[in-house]
Amino acid sequence: MNTLKVLNIISEQDPEIFDRIDTRRKAMHAFTGLGKKIALISAPFMLGTVLNKAYGQAPTSSVIDVLNFALTLEYLEYEFYLQATNSAGLIPAGAATSAITTIRNHELAHVNFLKTAITGAGGTPVGKPNFDFSGGNGTGTGPFAAAFSNYQLFLAVAQTLEDTGVRAYKGQAGNLINSDDVLEAALNIHSVEARHASHVRQMRKANNFGDVKPWITGKDTGGIGALVQANYDGEELTTQADINIINIGGKNISANAASESFDEPLTTAQVLALVDAFIV
Amino acid sequence: MTLTKSQGQIQNEFDTQQKALGRRKFLRNTGAALTAGALVSMMACDKDDNNDNVGVNFGTGDFAILNFAYALEQLEAAFYTQVIATPYTGMSASETSLLTDIRDHEIAHREFFKAALGTNAIQALEVDFSTVDFNIRDSVLKTAKAFEDLGVSAYNGAGRYLASVDYLLLAGKIVSVEARHAAYIRDLLSNGSFADGSVIDANGLEMSRKPRAVLSIAAPYIKTQLNASSLPA
Secondary structure (H helix, E strand, O other), X not given: OOOOOOOOOHHHHOOOHHHXXXXXXXXXXXXXXXXXXXXXXXXXXXXXXXXXXXXXXXXXXXXXXXXXXXXXXXXXXXXXXXXXXXXXXXXOOOHHHHHHHHHHHHHHHHHHHHHHHHHHOOOOOOOOOOEOOOOOOOOOOOOOOOOOOOHHHHHHHHXXXXXXXXXXXXXXXXXXXXXXXXXXXXXXXXXXXXXXXXXXXXXXXXXXXXXXXXXXXXXXXXXXXXXXXXXXXXOOOOEEOOEEOOOHHHOOOOHHHXXXXXXXXXXXXXXXXXXXXXXX | OHHHHHHHHXXXXXXXXHHHXXXXXXXXXXXXXXXXXXXXXXXXHHOOHHHOOOOEEOOOHHHHHHHHHHHHHHHHHHHHHHHHHOOOOOOOHXXXXXHHXXXXXXXXXXXXXXXXXXXXXXXOOOEOOOOOOOOOHHHHHHXXXXXXXXXXXXXXHHHHHOOOXXXXXXXXXXXXXXXXXXXXXXXXXXXXXXXXXXXXXXXXXXXXXXXXXXXXXXXXXXXXXXXXXXXXX
Protein backbone atom coordinates (compact mmCIF):
# COMPACT_ATOMS: atom_id res chain seq x y z
CA MET A 1 0.00 0.00 0.00
CA ASN A 2 2.89 2.33 0.65
CA THR A 3 3.90 2.10 -2.96
CA LEU A 4 0.65 3.74 -3.95
CA LYS A 5 0.05 7.42 -3.79
CA VAL A 6 -3.46 8.52 -3.18
CA LEU A 7 -4.36 10.37 -6.31
CA ASN A 8 -6.98 12.92 -6.88
CA ILE A 9 -6.82 15.45 -9.62
CA ILE A 10 -4.06 15.52 -12.15
CA SER A 11 -4.08 19.25 -12.41
CA GLU A 12 -3.16 19.64 -8.77
CA GLN A 13 0.30 18.40 -9.63
CA ASP A 14 0.46 19.54 -13.20
CA PRO A 15 -1.93 22.41 -13.97
CA GLU A 16 -0.55 22.86 -17.49
CA ILE A 17 -0.91 19.25 -18.60
CA PHE A 18 -4.06 19.94 -20.58
CA ASP A 19 -2.55 22.89 -22.45
CA ARG A 20 0.53 20.89 -23.22
CA ILE A 21 -1.50 18.12 -24.73
CA ASP A 22 -3.52 20.57 -26.81
CA THR A 23 -0.46 22.15 -28.39
CA ARG A 24 0.82 18.72 -29.27
CA ARG A 25 -2.47 17.47 -30.59
CA LYS A 26 -1.21 17.34 -34.16
CA ALA A 27 1.68 15.15 -33.15
CA MET A 28 -0.71 12.89 -31.29
CA HIS A 29 -2.92 12.50 -34.33
CA ALA A 30 0.09 11.65 -36.45
CA PHE A 31 1.08 8.95 -34.03
CA THR A 32 -2.45 7.65 -33.74
CA GLY A 33 -2.53 7.20 -37.51
CA LEU A 34 0.78 5.41 -37.45
CA GLY A 35 -0.41 3.19 -34.63
CA LYS A 36 -3.24 1.82 -36.75
CA LYS A 37 -0.72 0.40 -39.18
CA ILE A 38 1.12 -1.45 -36.45
CA ALA A 39 0.14 -4.82 -35.03
CA LEU A 40 -2.19 -4.78 -32.04
CA ILE A 41 0.55 -5.86 -29.69
CA SER A 42 2.28 -2.52 -30.16
CA ALA A 43 -0.66 -0.48 -28.94
CA PRO A 44 0.57 0.03 -25.36
CA PHE A 45 3.92 1.17 -26.59
CA MET A 46 2.24 3.59 -28.97
CA LEU A 47 0.13 4.95 -26.15
CA GLY A 48 3.27 5.61 -24.18
CA THR A 49 4.91 7.25 -27.14
CA VAL A 50 1.88 9.45 -27.67
CA LEU A 51 2.06 10.50 -24.03
CA ASN A 52 5.70 11.38 -24.47
CA LYS A 53 4.88 13.35 -27.58
CA ALA A 54 2.16 15.24 -25.77
CA TYR A 55 4.69 16.49 -23.29
CA GLY A 56 7.72 16.70 -25.52
CA GLN A 57 9.35 14.74 -22.70
CA ALA A 58 8.38 12.12 -20.20
CA PRO A 59 5.06 13.15 -18.63
CA THR A 60 4.97 14.22 -15.03
CA SER A 61 3.75 11.69 -12.55
CA SER A 62 0.02 12.34 -12.51
CA VAL A 63 -1.21 10.53 -15.65
CA ILE A 64 1.19 7.73 -14.87
CA ASP A 65 -0.14 7.60 -11.32
CA VAL A 66 -3.64 7.04 -12.70
CA LEU A 67 -2.29 4.25 -14.88
CA ASN A 68 -0.41 2.76 -11.91
CA PHE A 69 -3.59 2.89 -9.83
CA ALA A 70 -5.34 0.94 -12.60
CA LEU A 71 -2.39 -1.46 -12.82
CA THR A 72 -2.63 -2.24 -9.11
CA LEU A 73 -6.31 -3.14 -9.49
CA GLU A 74 -5.56 -5.29 -12.51
CA TYR A 75 -2.80 -7.11 -10.60
CA LEU A 76 -5.35 -7.79 -7.89
CA GLU A 77 -7.92 -9.17 -10.31
CA TYR A 78 -5.45 -11.23 -12.31
CA GLU A 79 -3.83 -12.81 -9.25
CA PHE A 80 -7.26 -13.61 -7.83
CA TYR A 81 -8.38 -15.44 -10.97
CA LEU A 82 -4.98 -17.09 -11.40
CA GLN A 83 -5.13 -18.59 -7.92
CA ALA A 84 -8.72 -19.64 -8.58
CA THR A 85 -7.96 -21.42 -11.85
CA ASN A 86 -4.99 -23.08 -10.12
CA SER A 87 -7.21 -24.35 -7.30
CA ALA A 88 -8.20 -27.88 -8.24
CA GLY A 89 -11.87 -28.63 -7.87
CA LEU A 90 -12.94 -25.02 -7.25
CA ILE A 91 -14.49 -24.13 -10.61
CA PRO A 92 -16.66 -26.71 -12.39
CA ALA A 93 -15.23 -27.93 -15.69
CA GLY A 94 -16.83 -26.74 -18.91
CA ALA A 95 -18.56 -23.39 -19.33
CA ALA A 96 -17.64 -22.07 -15.89
CA THR A 97 -13.92 -22.80 -16.23
CA SER A 98 -13.98 -21.45 -19.76
CA ALA A 99 -15.62 -18.18 -18.65
CA ILE A 100 -13.29 -17.62 -15.70
CA THR A 101 -10.29 -18.39 -17.91
CA THR A 102 -11.50 -15.81 -20.42
CA ILE A 103 -11.82 -13.23 -17.66
CA ARG A 104 -8.41 -14.14 -16.18
CA ASN A 105 -6.77 -13.74 -19.57
CA HIS A 106 -8.34 -10.31 -20.05
CA GLU A 107 -7.02 -9.18 -16.67
CA LEU A 108 -3.54 -10.42 -17.59
CA ALA A 109 -3.79 -8.56 -20.91
CA HIS A 110 -4.77 -5.42 -18.98
CA VAL A 111 -1.76 -5.83 -16.65
CA ASN A 112 0.59 -6.16 -19.61
CA PHE A 113 -1.05 -3.33 -21.53
CA LEU A 114 -0.79 -0.92 -18.59
CA LYS A 115 2.80 -1.90 -17.78
CA THR A 116 3.90 -1.36 -21.36
CA ALA A 117 1.97 1.90 -21.61
CA ILE A 118 3.53 3.24 -18.40
CA THR A 119 7.02 2.24 -19.46
CA GLY A 120 6.48 3.66 -22.94
CA ALA A 121 5.46 6.95 -21.36
CA GLY A 122 8.68 7.11 -19.41
CA GLY A 123 7.15 6.02 -16.12
CA THR A 124 7.85 3.08 -13.88
CA PRO A 125 5.12 0.49 -13.42
CA VAL A 126 4.39 -0.23 -9.78
CA GLY A 127 5.40 -3.68 -8.65
CA LYS A 128 2.85 -6.34 -7.92
CA PRO A 129 1.79 -6.07 -4.28
CA ASN A 130 1.44 -9.08 -2.01
CA PHE A 131 -2.19 -10.02 -1.79
CA ASP A 132 -4.27 -11.59 0.93
CA PHE A 133 -7.43 -12.72 -0.82
CA SER A 134 -8.96 -13.71 2.49
CA GLY A 135 -9.39 -9.99 3.01
CA GLY A 136 -7.37 -10.31 6.20
CA ASN A 137 -4.67 -7.73 5.49
CA GLY A 138 -1.90 -10.32 5.62
CA THR A 139 -3.27 -12.64 8.29
CA GLY A 140 -4.76 -15.03 5.73
CA THR A 141 -7.72 -15.47 8.05
CA GLY A 142 -10.07 -12.82 6.71
CA PRO A 143 -13.75 -13.38 5.91
CA PHE A 144 -12.99 -14.66 2.40
CA ALA A 145 -10.41 -17.25 3.49
CA ALA A 146 -12.39 -20.03 1.76
CA ALA A 147 -12.64 -18.20 -1.59
CA PHE A 148 -10.39 -20.76 -3.32
CA SER A 149 -12.18 -23.80 -1.93
CA ASN A 150 -15.79 -22.60 -1.83
CA TYR A 151 -17.22 -21.88 -5.29
CA GLN A 152 -20.08 -19.77 -3.96
CA LEU A 153 -17.67 -17.56 -2.02
CA PHE A 154 -15.32 -17.38 -4.99
CA LEU A 155 -18.07 -16.07 -7.27
CA ALA A 156 -19.17 -13.61 -4.59
CA VAL A 157 -15.67 -12.13 -4.42
CA ALA A 158 -15.42 -12.17 -8.23
CA GLN A 159 -18.69 -10.24 -8.58
CA THR A 160 -17.56 -7.70 -6.00
CA LEU A 161 -14.15 -7.22 -7.64
CA GLU A 162 -15.69 -6.74 -11.09
CA ASP A 163 -18.43 -4.36 -9.98
CA THR A 164 -15.88 -2.39 -7.95
CA GLY A 165 -13.45 -2.36 -10.88
CA VAL A 166 -16.12 -0.79 -13.08
CA ARG A 167 -16.69 1.88 -10.45
CA ALA A 168 -12.95 2.50 -10.08
CA TYR A 169 -12.30 3.09 -13.80
CA LYS A 170 -15.39 5.28 -14.02
CA GLY A 171 -14.03 7.40 -11.21
CA GLN A 172 -10.81 8.09 -13.13
CA ALA A 173 -12.48 9.22 -16.38
CA GLY A 174 -12.67 12.85 -15.31
CA ASN A 175 -8.98 12.83 -14.42
CA LEU A 176 -8.15 11.85 -17.99
CA ILE A 177 -10.57 14.12 -19.85
CA ASN A 178 -7.83 16.09 -21.58
CA SER A 179 -5.60 13.12 -22.21
CA ASP A 180 -7.70 11.66 -25.01
CA ASP A 181 -5.79 8.52 -25.89
CA VAL A 182 -5.36 7.44 -22.29
CA LEU A 183 -9.01 8.22 -21.61
CA GLU A 184 -10.12 6.10 -24.53
CA ALA A 185 -7.90 3.18 -23.48
CA ALA A 186 -9.36 3.42 -19.96
CA LEU A 187 -12.88 3.39 -21.40
CA ASN A 188 -11.95 0.38 -23.52
CA ILE A 189 -10.96 -1.49 -20.35
CA HIS A 190 -13.91 -0.15 -18.31
CA SER A 191 -16.55 -1.72 -20.58
CA VAL A 192 -14.73 -5.07 -20.54
CA GLU A 193 -14.89 -5.10 -16.74
CA ALA A 194 -18.63 -4.39 -17.00
CA ARG A 195 -19.05 -7.36 -19.35
CA HIS A 196 -17.20 -9.53 -16.82
CA ALA A 197 -19.43 -8.28 -14.02
CA SER A 198 -22.53 -9.09 -16.05
CA HIS A 199 -21.36 -12.64 -16.70
CA VAL A 200 -20.25 -13.39 -13.15
CA ARG A 201 -23.63 -12.17 -11.93
CA GLN A 202 -25.33 -14.53 -14.38
CA MET A 203 -23.15 -17.37 -13.05
CA ARG A 204 -24.24 -16.63 -9.49
CA LYS A 205 -27.89 -16.52 -10.54
CA ALA A 206 -27.62 -19.78 -12.51
CA ASN A 207 -26.15 -21.51 -9.43
CA ASN A 208 -28.81 -20.08 -7.10
CA PHE A 209 -26.07 -18.33 -5.15
CA GLY A 210 -28.00 -15.09 -5.09
CA ASP A 211 -31.08 -13.36 -6.48
CA VAL A 212 -29.03 -11.21 -8.77
CA LYS A 213 -29.39 -9.65 -12.21
CA PRO A 214 -26.62 -8.73 -14.68
CA TRP A 215 -26.98 -5.12 -13.49
CA ILE A 216 -26.88 -3.55 -10.02
CA THR A 217 -30.27 -2.86 -8.43
CA GLY A 218 -30.23 -0.11 -5.83
CA LYS A 219 -27.23 -0.82 -3.61
CA ASP A 220 -28.10 -4.49 -3.36
CA THR A 221 -25.14 -6.84 -2.98
CA GLY A 222 -27.11 -9.70 -4.52
CA GLY A 223 -27.15 -11.77 -1.39
CA ILE A 224 -23.47 -11.39 -0.51
CA GLY A 225 -24.29 -9.18 2.42
CA ALA A 226 -22.75 -6.73 4.84
CA LEU A 227 -19.15 -7.74 4.13
CA VAL A 228 -19.25 -6.05 0.73
CA GLN A 229 -22.00 -3.49 1.33
CA ALA A 230 -19.52 -0.61 1.12
CA ASN A 231 -18.63 -1.71 -2.42
CA TYR A 232 -22.24 -1.08 -3.45
CA ASP A 233 -23.11 1.95 -1.37
CA GLY A 234 -23.89 4.91 -3.61
CA GLU A 235 -25.18 2.76 -6.49
CA GLU A 236 -28.75 3.48 -5.40
CA LEU A 237 -28.89 6.94 -7.01
CA THR A 238 -32.11 7.69 -8.88
CA THR A 239 -31.26 11.29 -9.73
CA GLN A 240 -28.73 12.19 -12.43
CA ALA A 241 -27.56 15.74 -13.09
CA ASP A 242 -30.42 16.96 -10.90
CA ILE A 243 -32.92 15.09 -13.08
CA ASN A 244 -35.17 12.58 -11.37
CA ILE A 245 -35.06 9.33 -13.33
CA ILE A 246 -38.05 7.73 -11.60
CA ASN A 247 -41.03 8.05 -13.96
CA ILE A 248 -39.01 10.44 -16.08
CA GLY A 249 -40.85 12.04 -18.99
CA GLY A 250 -44.11 10.51 -17.76
CA LYS A 251 -42.78 7.01 -18.50
CA ASN A 252 -43.23 4.20 -16.02
CA ILE A 253 -39.67 3.91 -14.68
CA SER A 254 -39.40 2.31 -11.23
CA ALA A 255 -36.83 3.25 -8.61
CA ASN A 256 -35.11 -0.08 -9.27
CA ALA A 257 -34.89 0.54 -13.01
CA ALA A 258 -33.77 4.13 -12.40
CA SER A 259 -30.86 2.97 -10.24
CA GLU A 260 -29.96 0.10 -12.58
CA SER A 261 -29.72 2.36 -15.64
CA PHE A 262 -26.72 4.28 -14.29
CA ASP A 263 -23.60 2.76 -12.70
CA GLU A 264 -21.91 5.01 -10.16
CA PRO A 265 -18.20 5.89 -9.78
CA LEU A 266 -15.87 5.58 -6.81
CA THR A 267 -13.01 7.93 -6.00
CA THR A 268 -9.44 6.71 -5.77
CA ALA A 269 -9.53 7.01 -2.00
CA GLN A 270 -12.77 5.03 -1.78
CA VAL A 271 -11.36 2.25 -3.93
CA LEU A 272 -8.12 2.08 -1.98
CA ALA A 273 -10.08 1.82 1.25
CA LEU A 274 -12.16 -1.04 -0.20
CA VAL A 275 -9.19 -3.08 -1.41
CA ASP A 276 -7.00 -2.30 1.59
CA ALA A 277 -7.77 -5.59 3.35
CA PHE A 278 -6.66 -7.51 0.24
CA ILE A 279 -3.30 -5.76 -0.16
CA VAL A 280 -0.58 -6.60 2.35
CA MET B 1 9.09 -29.23 -25.10
CA THR B 2 9.11 -25.72 -23.75
CA LEU B 3 10.35 -24.37 -27.03
CA THR B 4 7.69 -26.20 -29.00
CA LYS B 5 5.03 -24.87 -26.67
CA SER B 6 6.31 -21.35 -27.05
CA GLN B 7 6.28 -21.62 -30.79
CA GLY B 8 2.74 -22.90 -30.63
CA GLN B 9 1.72 -20.01 -28.45
CA ILE B 10 3.37 -17.54 -30.75
CA GLN B 11 1.62 -19.12 -33.71
CA ASN B 12 -1.70 -18.87 -31.88
CA GLU B 13 -1.11 -15.25 -31.04
CA PHE B 14 -0.13 -14.59 -34.62
CA ASP B 15 -3.24 -16.33 -35.92
CA THR B 16 -5.40 -14.34 -33.52
CA GLN B 17 -3.83 -11.13 -34.68
CA GLN B 18 -4.27 -12.06 -38.32
CA LYS B 19 -7.92 -12.80 -37.69
CA ALA B 20 -8.35 -9.54 -35.84
CA LEU B 21 -6.66 -7.61 -38.58
CA GLY B 22 -8.70 -9.39 -41.24
CA ARG B 23 -11.88 -8.59 -39.37
CA ARG B 24 -10.80 -5.02 -38.85
CA LYS B 25 -10.11 -4.63 -42.55
CA PHE B 26 -13.49 -6.11 -43.35
CA LEU B 27 -15.22 -3.79 -40.92
CA ARG B 28 -13.36 -0.83 -42.29
CA ASN B 29 -14.34 -1.66 -45.84
CA THR B 30 -17.92 -2.33 -44.85
CA GLY B 31 -17.98 0.89 -42.90
CA ALA B 32 -16.58 2.78 -45.85
CA ALA B 33 -19.23 1.37 -48.15
CA LEU B 34 -22.00 2.19 -45.72
CA THR B 35 -20.60 5.65 -45.12
CA ALA B 36 -20.48 6.27 -48.82
CA GLY B 37 -24.14 5.35 -49.12
CA ALA B 38 -25.32 7.18 -46.06
CA LEU B 39 -23.49 10.38 -46.81
CA VAL B 40 -24.39 10.70 -50.46
CA SER B 41 -26.99 13.36 -49.74
CA MET B 42 -24.54 15.25 -47.54
CA MET B 43 -21.89 15.27 -50.22
CA ALA B 44 -24.44 16.60 -52.66
CA CYS B 45 -25.31 19.25 -50.11
CA ASP B 46 -21.75 20.48 -50.11
CA LYS B 47 -22.28 21.77 -53.62
CA ASP B 48 -25.43 23.63 -52.71
CA ASP B 49 -25.38 25.90 -49.71
CA ASN B 50 -29.15 25.98 -49.59
CA ASN B 51 -29.24 22.31 -48.67
CA ASP B 52 -26.81 22.44 -45.75
CA ASN B 53 -29.62 22.03 -43.33
CA VAL B 54 -31.02 18.87 -44.88
CA GLY B 55 -31.44 16.21 -42.24
CA VAL B 56 -31.50 16.40 -38.46
CA ASN B 57 -28.58 18.49 -37.25
CA PHE B 58 -26.86 17.34 -34.08
CA GLY B 59 -25.57 20.76 -33.08
CA THR B 60 -22.04 21.56 -32.02
CA GLY B 61 -19.58 20.75 -29.24
CA ASP B 62 -20.80 18.62 -26.36
CA PHE B 63 -24.41 19.03 -27.50
CA ALA B 64 -23.55 17.22 -30.73
CA ILE B 65 -22.11 14.27 -28.81
CA LEU B 66 -25.04 14.20 -26.36
CA ASN B 67 -27.52 14.33 -29.26
CA PHE B 68 -25.60 11.51 -30.88
CA ALA B 69 -26.07 9.46 -27.70
CA TYR B 70 -29.72 10.56 -27.56
CA ALA B 71 -30.24 9.24 -31.11
CA LEU B 72 -28.78 5.85 -30.19
CA GLU B 73 -30.85 5.63 -27.02
CA GLN B 74 -33.98 6.47 -29.03
CA LEU B 75 -33.16 3.60 -31.36
CA GLU B 76 -32.56 1.14 -28.52
CA ALA B 77 -35.61 2.22 -26.53
CA ALA B 78 -37.87 1.87 -29.57
CA PHE B 79 -36.42 -1.56 -30.32
CA TYR B 80 -36.94 -3.03 -26.83
CA THR B 81 -40.38 -1.43 -26.57
CA GLN B 82 -41.33 -3.47 -29.62
CA VAL B 83 -39.60 -6.59 -28.24
CA ILE B 84 -41.76 -6.48 -25.11
CA ALA B 85 -44.93 -5.44 -26.94
CA THR B 86 -44.69 -8.45 -29.30
CA PRO B 87 -42.64 -11.11 -27.46
CA TYR B 88 -40.89 -13.70 -29.61
CA THR B 89 -42.04 -17.29 -29.53
CA GLY B 90 -40.68 -19.11 -26.51
CA MET B 91 -39.58 -16.06 -24.50
CA SER B 92 -38.90 -17.45 -21.01
CA ALA B 93 -40.06 -15.76 -17.82
CA SER B 94 -36.49 -14.81 -17.02
CA GLU B 95 -35.95 -13.37 -20.50
CA THR B 96 -39.22 -11.42 -20.28
CA SER B 97 -38.17 -9.98 -16.95
CA LEU B 98 -34.64 -8.98 -17.96
CA LEU B 99 -35.56 -7.73 -21.44
CA THR B 100 -38.21 -5.58 -19.76
CA ASP B 101 -35.48 -4.23 -17.47
CA ILE B 102 -33.37 -3.39 -20.52
CA ARG B 103 -36.34 -1.66 -22.15
CA ASP B 104 -36.80 0.47 -19.06
CA HIS B 105 -33.08 1.27 -18.86
CA GLU B 106 -33.04 2.44 -22.47
CA ILE B 107 -36.19 4.52 -21.97
CA ALA B 108 -34.59 6.06 -18.88
CA HIS B 109 -31.46 6.89 -20.91
CA ARG B 110 -33.50 8.36 -23.75
CA GLU B 111 -35.64 10.49 -21.47
CA PHE B 112 -32.59 11.58 -19.51
CA PHE B 113 -30.84 12.92 -22.61
CA LYS B 114 -34.04 14.57 -23.77
CA ALA B 115 -34.41 16.34 -20.44
CA ALA B 116 -30.73 17.21 -20.12
CA LEU B 117 -30.53 18.63 -23.65
CA GLY B 118 -33.75 20.60 -23.32
CA THR B 119 -34.16 22.94 -26.25
CA ASN B 120 -30.90 21.68 -27.75
CA ALA B 121 -32.32 18.17 -28.20
CA ILE B 122 -32.83 16.72 -31.66
CA GLN B 123 -36.33 15.66 -32.61
CA ALA B 124 -37.89 12.26 -31.98
CA LEU B 125 -36.54 9.90 -34.64
CA GLU B 126 -38.61 7.56 -36.75
CA VAL B 127 -37.21 4.03 -36.72
CA ASP B 128 -37.37 1.19 -39.23
CA PHE B 129 -37.20 -2.37 -37.88
CA SER B 130 -38.63 -3.97 -41.03
CA THR B 131 -35.60 -6.28 -41.26
CA VAL B 132 -36.28 -7.71 -37.79
CA ASP B 133 -38.70 -10.61 -37.27
CA PHE B 134 -39.98 -9.90 -33.77
CA ASN B 135 -41.57 -13.37 -33.59
CA ILE B 136 -38.24 -15.12 -33.90
CA ARG B 137 -35.90 -15.25 -30.90
CA ASP B 138 -32.76 -15.44 -33.01
CA SER B 139 -33.71 -12.41 -35.12
CA VAL B 140 -34.51 -10.32 -32.06
CA LEU B 141 -31.46 -11.29 -30.01
CA LYS B 142 -29.02 -10.89 -32.89
CA THR B 143 -30.36 -7.40 -33.50
CA ALA B 144 -30.15 -6.66 -29.77
CA LYS B 145 -26.55 -7.87 -29.72
CA ALA B 146 -25.68 -5.64 -32.66
CA PHE B 147 -27.30 -2.62 -30.99
CA GLU B 148 -25.68 -3.22 -27.60
CA ASP B 149 -22.19 -3.84 -29.00
CA LEU B 150 -22.61 -0.80 -31.23
CA GLY B 151 -23.75 1.31 -28.30
CA VAL B 152 -20.75 0.37 -26.16
CA SER B 153 -18.31 1.07 -28.99
CA ALA B 154 -20.10 4.39 -29.60
CA TYR B 155 -19.74 5.61 -26.02
CA ASN B 156 -16.16 4.31 -25.89
CA GLY B 157 -15.33 6.27 -29.03
CA ALA B 158 -17.25 9.43 -28.14
CA GLY B 159 -15.81 10.04 -24.67
CA ARG B 160 -12.72 11.80 -26.02
CA TYR B 161 -14.86 14.43 -27.75
CA LEU B 162 -16.64 15.59 -24.59
CA ALA B 163 -15.27 18.77 -23.01
CA SER B 164 -17.39 18.65 -19.85
CA VAL B 165 -16.25 16.40 -17.00
CA ASP B 166 -19.87 16.09 -15.88
CA TYR B 167 -21.07 14.85 -19.28
CA LEU B 168 -18.11 12.49 -19.54
CA LEU B 169 -18.99 10.95 -16.19
CA LEU B 170 -22.65 10.61 -17.20
CA ALA B 171 -21.62 8.86 -20.41
CA GLY B 172 -19.42 6.60 -18.28
CA LYS B 173 -22.33 5.78 -16.00
CA ILE B 174 -24.39 4.71 -19.00
CA VAL B 175 -21.81 2.82 -21.07
CA SER B 176 -21.10 0.22 -18.38
CA VAL B 177 -24.83 -0.53 -18.18
CA GLU B 178 -24.89 -0.99 -21.96
CA ALA B 179 -21.92 -3.34 -21.60
CA ARG B 180 -23.84 -5.34 -18.96
CA HIS B 181 -26.73 -5.59 -21.44
CA ALA B 182 -24.40 -6.61 -24.26
CA ALA B 183 -22.84 -9.40 -22.20
CA TYR B 184 -26.26 -10.70 -21.13
CA ILE B 185 -27.69 -10.70 -24.68
CA ARG B 186 -24.57 -12.41 -26.00
CA ASP B 187 -24.81 -15.09 -23.32
CA LEU B 188 -28.46 -15.67 -24.26
CA LEU B 189 -27.37 -16.34 -27.83
CA SER B 190 -24.29 -18.33 -26.89
CA ASN B 191 -23.28 -18.81 -23.27
CA GLY B 192 -19.71 -17.64 -22.72
CA SER B 193 -19.63 -15.16 -25.60
CA PHE B 194 -20.04 -12.19 -23.21
CA ALA B 195 -16.66 -10.69 -24.14
CA ASP B 196 -15.30 -12.65 -27.07
CA GLY B 197 -12.69 -11.78 -29.67
CA SER B 198 -15.20 -10.07 -31.95
CA VAL B 199 -15.36 -7.09 -29.56
CA ILE B 200 -12.21 -7.42 -27.39
CA ASP B 201 -8.67 -7.23 -28.84
CA ALA B 202 -5.47 -9.00 -27.82
CA ASN B 203 -4.74 -6.28 -25.24
CA GLY B 204 -8.07 -6.95 -23.53
CA LEU B 205 -9.47 -3.65 -24.81
CA GLU B 206 -12.99 -3.30 -26.17
CA MET B 207 -13.38 -1.60 -29.52
CA SER B 208 -14.30 2.04 -30.08
CA ARG B 209 -16.11 3.51 -33.03
CA LYS B 210 -16.14 7.11 -34.24
CA PRO B 211 -19.57 8.81 -34.11
CA ARG B 212 -20.07 8.96 -37.87
CA ALA B 213 -19.08 5.31 -38.28
CA VAL B 214 -21.65 4.41 -35.62
CA LEU B 215 -24.39 6.35 -37.40
CA SER B 216 -23.53 4.65 -40.69
CA ILE B 217 -24.12 1.28 -39.07
CA ALA B 218 -27.32 2.47 -37.36
CA ALA B 219 -28.61 4.24 -40.48
CA PRO B 220 -30.62 1.30 -41.92
CA TYR B 221 -32.74 1.32 -38.74
CA ILE B 222 -33.43 5.07 -38.75
CA LYS B 223 -35.95 6.48 -41.21
CA THR B 224 -35.47 10.12 -40.27
CA GLN B 225 -32.77 11.74 -42.36
CA LEU B 226 -29.74 12.64 -40.24
CA ASN B 227 -27.06 15.23 -40.93
CA ALA B 228 -23.85 13.98 -39.34
CA SER B 229 -21.71 16.85 -40.60
CA SER B 230 -21.13 18.28 -37.10
CA LEU B 231 -20.02 14.93 -35.68
CA PRO B 232 -16.43 13.65 -35.58
CA ALA B 233 -15.65 11.38 -38.52
